[in-house]
Every structure is written in structure tokens, then in C-alpha cells.
Amino acid sequence: xxxxxxxxxxxxxxxxxxxxxxxxxxxxxxxxxxxxxxxxxxxxxxxxxxxxxxxxxxxxxxxxxxxxxxxxxxxxxxxxxxxxxxxxxxxxxxxxxxxxxxxxxxxxxxxxxxxxxxxxxxxxxxxxxxxxxxxxxxxxxxxxxxxxxxxxxxxxxxxxxxxxxxxxxxxxxxxxxxxxxxxxxxxxxxxxxxxxxxxxxxxxxxxxxxxxxxxxxxxxxxxxxxxxxxxxxxxxxxxxxxxxxxxxxxxxxxxxxxxxxxxxxxxxxxxxxxxxxxxxxxxxxxxxxxxxxxxxxxxxxxxxxxxxxxxxxxxxxxxxxxxxxxxxxxxxxxxxxxxxxxxxxxxxxxxxxxxxxxxxxxxxxxxxxxxxxxxxxxxxxxxxxxxxxxxxxxxxxxxxxxxxxxxxxxxxxxxxxxxxxxxxxxxxxxxxxxxxxxxxxxxxxxxxxxxxxxxxxxxxxxxxxxxxxxxxxxxxxxx
Numbered sequence: 435x436x437x438x439x440x441x442x443x444x445x446x447x448x449x450x451x452x453x454x455x456x457x458x459x460x461x462x463x464x465x466x467x468x469x470x471x472x473x474x475x476x477x478x479x480x481x482x483x484x485x486x487x488x489x490x491x492x493x494x495x496x497x498x499x500x501x502x503x504x505x506x507x508x509x510x511x512x513x514x515x516x517x518x519x520x521x522x523x524x525x526x527x528x529x530x531x532x533x534x535x536x537x538x539x540x541x542x543x544x545x546x547x548x549x550x551x552x553x554x555x556x557x558x559x560x561x562x563x564x565x566x567x568x569x570x571x572x573x574x575x576x577x578x579x580x581x582x583x584x585x586x587x588x589x590x591x592x593x594x595x596x597x598x599x600x601x602x603x604x605x606x607x608x609x610x611x612x613x614x615x616x617x618x619x620x621x622x623x624x625x626x627x628x629x630x631x632x633x634x635x636x637x638x639x640x641x642x643x644x645x646x647x648x649x650x651x652x653x654x655x656x657x658x659x660x661x662x663x664x665x666x667x668x669x670x671x672x673x674x675x676x677x678x679x680x681x682x683x684x685x686x687x688x689x690x691x692x693x694x695x696x697x698x699x700x701x702x703x704x705x706x707x708x709x710x711x712x713x714x715x716x717x718x719x720x721x722x723x724x725x726x727x728x729x730x731x732x733x734x735x736x737x738x739x740x741x742x743x744x745x746x747x748x749x750x751x752x753x754x755x756x757x758x759x760x761x762x763x764x765x766x767x768x769x770x771x772x773x774x775x776x777x778x779x780x781x782x783x784x785x786x787x788x789x790x791x792x793x794x795x796x797x798x799x800x801x802x803x804x805x806x807x808x809x810x811x812x813x814x815x816x817x818x819x820x821x822x823x824x825x826x827x828x829x830x831x832x833x834x835x836x837x838x839x840x841x842x843x844x845x846x847x848x849x850x851x852x853x854x855x856x857x858x859x860x861x862x863x864x865x866x867x868x869x870x871x872x873x874x875x876x877x878x879x880x881x882x883x884x885x886x887x888x889x890x891x892x893x894x895x896x897x898x899x900x901x902x903x904x905x906x907x908x909x910x911x912x913x
Contacts, residue, residue, distance in 0.1 A: 464717030464819070472711035472735040472743060478772040482615040483658045485700050485777050486741075486769030492617045494594050494631045494654040496701040497540045502530070502651075503592040504547035505583045507599060509558040514600045518548040521598060529647025532682075535753065536648075536693060537703045538727035546592065552582040558599075558608065563636070565610045572614055572634070577622045580629060589624035594654050595632030596647065609638040611646050613653035645686045652683060657697055660684035663774025676776040677765065678788030682754075690758040694778060695724045695733035695747040696767050708732040716820050721746065721762065723813035725753035730814065736821055738801050741770040746805060749791050750813045761791030762807050762815050764798055784850060784859070799823045799856055826857035829896040829903035832877075837892060837910040844881040846892050846908060855898045863902065864894045873897075884912045 476486035484490060494500055504526060506518035514521075530543045554561075555578055562571040579597045580589070589595075599608060613633045621630030633650035653659075660683045661673045679688035681697065698704040710719045710731050722730035724747045736744040749755060749763050764781060771777040781800050783789040792798055794815070798805040804823030808816045830853030838845045850859055863871040864879055867890075872879075884890060889911045896903040 464715035464821075465713030466717065467711040467713045467737070469706045469709055469711050471713075471737060472709065473706070474741055474743070474769050476741045476769040478658075478770055478777065481658070481772045482617065483653055483656050483773050484769065485656075485658055485696065485767065487700065490656050492630060493615070493656045494651070495541075496537070496655045496703065499542050499544050501544050501546065501591045501593045503583075503587055503589060503595045504545060504549075505579050505587065505595060505597045506548050506551050507554050507579045507582060507597060508551050509554050509556075509600075511557040511559055512600055514551045518550050518598075521601070522548045525644045526596060526598075526647055528644035530651070532644060532648040532754065533651060536698075537701070540703050546587065549583065549586050552579070552586075554578055554582060563608055563610075563634075565612075567612075569616075569620070572612065573616070573620065573622065576614055576629075576632070576634065579634075580622050580624050584624050589629060590627050592624075592627060592629055593631065594651060595629055596651075597632065597634045599634070599636055601637050608636045611635045611638055611650060613650040615654055645682055645691065649682050649686060652693075652701075655701060657683050657693075657700070658773035658777055660776075660778055661774065662776070674788070677778055677780045680763070680765075680780060680788075681778075690749065690755050692725050692749070692753060692755040692758065694745070694765065696735075696745050696765075696778065698724065699733065704732045710734045712736045712819050712821065714821050716818055718808075718816065718818050719746075720814050720816045721748040723748045723750040723752055725750060725755055726813055728813075734817065734819060736803050736819060738766070738803075740768075742766060742768045742801075744801055744803050746817065746819070748813065748815045752813065759790040761793040761796075762798075762805065762817055763791040764789075764800055764805060766801060796852060797856075804856065824856055826898065826900050827855045828901045829853060829855040829859060829898045831904045831906045832862070832894050832896050835894055835906045835908050837890075837908045839884065839910065839912045840880075842882065842884055844884045844890055844892075844910070844912065845878065846881065846894070847878045848894055848906070849877060851896045851903060854896070855900055855903070857898050857900070859896050859898055861897045862894060863897060864892060866890065866892055886912055888912045 474486050475488050477488045508514040534542050561575055616630035621628040631654035660677045660681055677684045679685045680690045681694050682691035708731055719734045722728045724732050734746040745767055746764050749758050750760050751758055766779050768777055780788050792807045794807050794810050796807050802822050804820035806818040830851040832848040832851050835848040861875050863873055865871045891909040893905045893907050895905050
């Protein structure tokens, strides 16, 4: 069944369908759990960033005003060409504004700087600075930058720092902008304050611009990387295998950069009262768009056992998600999995791609839980969640069927049925007129020998483990 794969990468596979009429009527009334049942106090080893709810006192507060120090540094072999203020104005305020907007005003920033360029004590070529550098090397770089700025910058109240280098792109290895997340024993002391949260913005900022600031500072607030951690650049094809282009904690350039509702919940940008924790049976929930500042329910969460949870949220083209597909987005969360290893995973569709959100009339089966999208009102979707999912039935009709005459042949195409019957589609059957049925695994057939003026009727139906679905007829005249 298309409920869960056993692939090496651990990708989730979901069946997208439309529920048959009355499918939920026989279901038992659902159990509502307390929010504590869906709020795991779990840690992923000794990682300094987490998406469980265990307190992390060394991280930057995600509510209230955060004091940020900006330090602009250059080198004897790579001097700055423009003023620090010019570089600052081009991306830093915008990056911090992204977080203020995402939090709907729950967090804001008081910025100390810029104070001009500070010369590092060693040339750029003398530092160990590259993707995958050790924490010790990163800390040593930061300490030199802080020492260069300390005579001119008051760090006594600093909670996070942003260190920026000249964006020339000529410094070998410097095209990386990692966060620094330390603790009381692993930070840089300045003005009797331990600086243990911040980011060093390398030469890649000119391509990523404001979102690189948001991504890295969100790390200092505890959020994890959602792309696949690897020693080479994350732009490689398999880097996005866990969540695709959802969330700016996966892909800087995503068309759907809005944080997951779970990430917002961990940051306390969504309250406990805005999360519906669902148990067995059938529960109906209205989900408000995660991008809006409304007080409605923002996420439905189903415990899957152990430290794993199914989360559901509403995505609409609002806020930073101006080009996002709209609908209900499902994903599985496991806070016991570390940063860059897939603690959040979005299911894949039948083609193997990260799925798009479900729209009205569609249904999902993932991890044994069924979800129906019943309706949409404005930016709110009403869904039913079945735990466990209903039993399989025959599939619905194929969708999008059409025929096109091509000289002496006829091309017939269709798409998988929206209602696959709560299980896999195993293939299709087609026939011309009242001829014999022919089995195929494809969604396209080309019929040879068609004659001009001939009227042809092709019948197509989907097959699953239960049986054959209803017939779809396509009739056309060859011109």
C-alpha cells in the first residue's frame, strides 16, 4: 500500500485521493488528547539546536526584543570596497524584518551598529574558513572579529551577533554563512558577556541576501537545518529530499519559505491553544492559514508512537508564501532526529516528488492515518482525520482524460484518479470501442492506424488491489 516506504533515505510516500461518499460516516467519534501528548520533551542527542520542546536556556529568546551586534570585518588581502552602512542597508534590516513578520511581532530586534569596517588581525588566506570547518576554527575566527571591534562596540547586552565580510567572492572558501551556536563554556567573552549565538556572513550573502540572515539567526533561536546535511554544497539534487522547498530552514530560495507550524510552535509563535492533538477515531478540525496572525487552530497533530508525530497545517499565498501552492500540508516530525538528518519529512507523491498540499476533496493516507479535506472558507480549511485510515475500496475514475489526433494515430492521455481507494493504483486498462481490454502501467497510449474522419471511442479505467474503477470514455473524430 502507499502508506509508507522502506526506502534507504526514509522518504514518506502518500496516496492522494478523493474520499468516496459516506466513507467517514461509519468511523468512530474521535478522541481529543491533551496538548501535552503532542508536545514532546525530547532531545536529539547533545545537539545545540532542537525541534523538541526541551528548554534550551543558551539560545536566543524568540519573544521580546533581541539585542543584535553587527560587526563588519575585512582583511589586508581583501579590503572592503564600499561602506559598511551600504552593505548593511542592502540586506541586514530586511533579514531581521522577515523574522519580525514571521513572528507577527512577537520578536523584534535592537541593532547595535554598523560601526564601519574593522580590520582582522590576519589576512583572509591565513584563516581556516570553509564549509565543514570545525567549531574551534569558527570560534577562533569569531574571536578575532570581536577583538577587532571590542574597542568601539559595547557587547555587554549583546544576545546575538552578525559578522559580515566583503562580498567580493574572491576569497577562496569564504562562500559560506554558518550560524554559531555555543554555550557558556564555548563562546567568546567580551564586556563580561559570553557571546555564544550569532552568524558569520560570508561572500555568498550577495546571492542569498536577506533570507540568509533570517535562516542563520533562527538557528540561534533553536531551529534545525531541514536540508540534508552533507559535506558538499546543499544545492546538490538530494539536499532537499526531506521537505523539498518548504521552509526557509531547508532552502533559502524556496517559493514556500514560510516556517512549518511545528517550527512556529517550538518558537512560541503559535500557542498551545492553537494546536489540536488528535487521538483515535475520526476528528474534524478547522485549520487557519499558518501564515496569518489569527487566533484559530494552526496545526493538527497525531501521535504516531515513540517520538514521531503527524502534523497537518494550512498553507495559503499570504505572508512570505506569495507563490505557494495552497491547501493542507502533511509532514512527519521526529524531534529525536538531529539537525540535517530529516527531523521533519514531507511525504512524496506517486511520481516520487515532494507532494503539494491537499486541496478540497482530496484525501491522504500516511503512516496509517487518513486525512480528508472537506472545505475551504477564506484562508481556513476544514479537515477530517481518521486514525486508523478507512479500509481500501475500488478507485475512482481517472482524471484529465483527453485525446489528440496525430496524423494517422491518436494519442490518449490521462492522470491518476484523485480517489485511488485508500491504496495503490497498480495499473490501468484501456480499450477501443468494445474491443478487448489492454493493461498498461503508463498514463498515455498511442493508437495507430486512425483514419481521417473516423470517430473513435476509447475507454480507460484504473486498477487497484480491490478491483477496477469506473470507466471514463473519450470520444473524438480524427480530422
